[in-house]
Amino acid sequence: MNSLVHRLFWISLVVCGAVSLVWGHEEGEGDLKVTVLAKSSDAWDNQPLPHYPTGQPEITVLKIIIPEGKKTPLHFHSVINAAVLQKGEVDVHMPDGKTKKLKAGDTLIEVVDKAHWGENVGQGDAEFLVFYAGEKGEQITHLLHEGEKPNADTEKADR
Structure with missing residues (x-):
């Protein structure tokens, strides 16, 4: 076969x-x-998700806690992922000004190959459960410096 x-x-x-x-x-x-908590072929910015990779699949599940008043670093994900905000309130931002507001119980189908950051805007810690559908050995999150963009080989403008 x-x-x-x-x-x-x-x-x-x-x-x-x-x-x-x-x-x-x-x-x-x-x-x-x-x-069904979430089901979509589009990310939260209303753009279509990319095709799955062709290599050996690897699923990663992370619990991510953003302390009260803190932000995640500017970053992007090179794989499809979805999250459930289990506790707290978070605003997810993109450099172009797009924002998604989340409260406990909300789901998020994350953007792929697009810079963004999350900010805990509620009281207490914000807690995510995140599921990544990647390829074995592939890095799932890439940190960026202020003003830096995902590299042109990774970002797919025609999505």
Whole structure:
């Protein structure tokens, strides 16, 4: 079986399993409740997400805490990721002025290859649970210096 067919087989198997789980436990059936928190082909800036990488997939799950009154460094992610803000209030900013306001319970489908930072604007720590869908060995977050942009090889202007 060639690599693409092999990969499609496994993706199909996972999708079928997930669909079976959801169909088998719909609202009102048994104790399990399924709620879609986020589902989109676009990032929070309303731009389409990039295609998945072609190498060995690697999923990373991080818990990120931004202390009260603090900001993350200017950075970008080279992989698709989504987050749930479990606690607090955060404003996510892009250098072009776009801002996304989040409160506890909100989800975020993050921008890819675009500079941004998050700022805790609430009281107490802000706590994210973030899921990254990358490629084995690939760096998921790249720090930038003020005014620096993601490199031209990474940023895809035609998305």
